[in-house]
Amino acid sequence: MELSRRRILRLGMLGMAGAALGGTASCSTSASGGSSAGGNALDLWYWADGLSKKVVDEAITRFTEVELKPQQIGGNFKEKLVTTMSSGGEFIPDITGIKGEDFASFTPQSDRFLNLLDLGAGSIADQYLPWKWKKGMTKDGKLIGFPIDIGPTAMFYRRDVFAEAGLPSEPAAVAAQMSTWEDYFAAGVELKKARADAFMISETWAVFNLIVGQGTARYVDENERFIGDQDHIRRAWDLATSTIALGINAKSQANTPDWNAGLTSGSLSTLTGAAWAAIDIKSAAAGTAGKWGVAAGPGGAANIGGSFLAIPKECAKPDVAFKIISWILSPENQARGFTDSALFPSTPATYTAPALTAPDPFFGGQITTEVFGPSAEKIPVQYESPNDQAVSAPFQTELTNVESSGKDPNAAWADAVAEAKKIGQRLGLS
């Protein structure tokens, strides 16, 4: 009798354990919709507003040979993608987005992705901006990232504040007077004379980062050598720190309450940034609609941000996956991406589409693509090393030390370079 009771208990426990295991297993498969489980399913990972949701939804009904399952992944996208890819197996998406700032860190693992040139990407290459196309390539010429959007930079400025200070207020005239950083800063000094609380520059790092982006080299060259101590970075450093001495730097970090208030009051009179910064301005200073203008920024064009789609090598149906990618990111659909999710197209043909040539009332009825479009085509090709971000950290830290605690710019430069070299050494740069 006693034995049978035990056996019942034991069986009960086993049953519970089995149910728990079975439960988790079935849960995880249904949640992920893994490609091997579904047979015909194709998982697409992206983040909110990383692609136009309307275009993606249309792709589901358009490509019926597979069951396309788009998923918006929240939180730290890169972390989740890398964790999934390194654990391997059926949960790896068949198509995935990669954010522009993370892209370089994926290139050492390029054999984890399919070379899109093998799938016929070469035939549509001429539809995309050449520098962006090159950015999606590895050093040995494989295309692993297909261009989604880009972040061409320009200068946003307050027309009313400029007019009040006797500066030009029409975009063409503004661009002509402030075509170099030096001229831009000189105009800032003038602005400051006319209105004591008006600043031309919001923060030092933004200027420094943009000047670095305008060049053809960054902190690390193609042979993985540290070049952050050379003249091109030093020039960016000197220009950026000079704004503090000139008194035209508001020392206000982006997306803070101070920054929002400065944009509303006009004390932050200009902002140099990518096309997508317009969204930040519109939400931070909604009451200033009509008072803003966009002009070609000082020092030339640069790119900040902009993403890619890639196909991991575990993809079940690479040909279909590529067909879907090239359809979602075709010039026509990129115009919809601009309308739905403010993704600036990487296809120059789209710049004349009606969606991009509508006047923007927030910018005084200006057609902003007339500024961003030419900027997009002038962006230099830059090599971005997988170690670029890690090596740039000390520059950012030391610039803030100059900005907020008044550290001597030369001493800060020496410290930044020394620290960056140490990090480079740890990461195996020469």
Place this chain on the structure above:
Amino acid sequence: MDPDTDVRRVPGSRRIRSYWPQYLAISPFFLIFAVFGLFPVLFSLYLAFHRWDGFGEMEFVGLQQFRYVLDDGTFWLSMRNTFIIWVISTVPMLAMALVIAAMLNSTKRFSAFYRVAYFIPNITSLVAVAIFFGAVFSTNFGLVNAVLQAVGLPTGRWLTDPLGMKIAVATVMTWQWTGYNAIIYLAGMQTIPSDVYEAAKIDGAGPVQTFFRITIPMLRPIILFTVIVSTVSGLQSFTEPQVLFGTNTTLNPNTGGPGQGALTMVLYFYHQAFDNRDFGYGAAIAWVVFAVIALFAAINWRLVQRREK
């Protein structure tokens, strides 16, 4: 038959067999601990001797990662930050908690309400707290600077100046943990016999004298407990700087805000491991942090030993 003597006679393997329901009952904790506690700890030790980016091949590098940690200016900066934040949060936090506990102990009315009110910060979502304090400490439009300006004191750049940032982080921590410590002190105070207080009252001691001569000496073991707990948690501070300064920059997240002024040791480890995907280096930092905390635990332990003699 007496069950105890019966058990003592059977050999070990049979003892396990006869007590299996009990072992089974306590097994969930050990299984979960083994998977989510023990394994990561051991694996991080293994990682600390390797270079690994999370997907490629692991490369054995010996003690190199540890050498880099000790030579890394940013790590020493993060350690300095951690200690400064720890001191300027723990000292006022525990002092205020003692005073609040003494006041709570003497309230007659609404005592449950006050206890709950002081404990609420501890269970409030840190993300909401960070947004709130971000606004309070904002340079041009924050409450703190508005008050300072109103009374004619110089204002500070609390979210961009390295020292101001540490004060902001320490304030959040103090705000969050004062009530928790006060409740612990209150529990301790309620174990102090009331006849001691009565005797003091008869001898003519006022409330201040009673607090310093009776309450504090009799609370000593509990104060030591809170000091140790605050040391361990204070040296591991992570969430407060992460949410206050985590998203300030798009290029390098979790670097502790402007000038890395609020970069703590654990935040630096997180940044290296999960933002830079340098897992070997992150693990090495984590083990150095462990050594630092172990050192402090040893110092605390010595202090407790001496007091008890």
